[in-house]
Amino acid sequence: MKLKSRMNDNSSANLEKQTNELCQGLTLLGIEYDEHIIQKFRKYIDVLCEYKNRFHLLSHQDYIHISKRHFLTSLVALRYVTHCYNACDIGAGAGFPSIPLKILRPEVNFTLFESKKKKAKFLKHLIYKLDLSGIDIIDGRAEHFKEKKFDLILLKAVGKINRLIKIIDNLIEPKGCAVFYKSHQVEEEIRTANNELKKRGYRVEVEKVFTPIENLPLALVVLKKL
DSSP states (O other): OHHHHHHHHTOHHHHHHHHHHHHHHHHHTTOOOOHHHHHHHHHHHHHHHHTTTTSOSSOGGGGGSHIIIIIHHHHTTHHHHTTOSEEEEESOTTTTTHHHHHHHOTTSEEEEEOOSHHHHHHHHHHHHHTTOOSEEEEOSOGGGOOSOOEEEEEEESSOOHHHHHHHHHHHEEEEEEEEEEEOSOOHHHHHHHHHHHHHTTEEEEEEEEEOTTTOOEEEEEEEEEO
């Protein structure tokens, strides 16, 4: 049964379906693309499917929905990457949101923090297969990193805002920002963190949107360092 599932994930029909969904979603997001970009995303799907039965990267049912559930959701925040120089991703996992953003903005330097060794090794393999430069994988915890600071910090599915403020504050450049991917029901989480955010000099902005194709609610919570 697992073999059959893997074959379906890697089938040409599935790859074409996901490619079509990706192109449709990029158009809905107003993002320009070319064949070179599409081929990198197709290779990304191949590598994810290659690792499917090695260890947990995605929910098993997501392997036939990678484009619309992971690529396009990641790219909703593309405009925050456009004008930055150094970005980081805390808890990068399977590479979301940073790798899709890097594919579209290759000129931006990315640092991906992933403390789980197997996932960090996967990320190194992925960037090799995608032939990406200007991207570093740190197989350790972000709170221990001292080498440089970032003008953009990306956080997706890594925990509550109030528990991450100190880590963000140690990594962020003056006038930089941190972008959380959250659900629309994020107000209570922001209220819990609000006093600490004010004390450390952050302004909070919330952009509530819907993902392309699936039309699922998504909130981008942006912490701007004053």
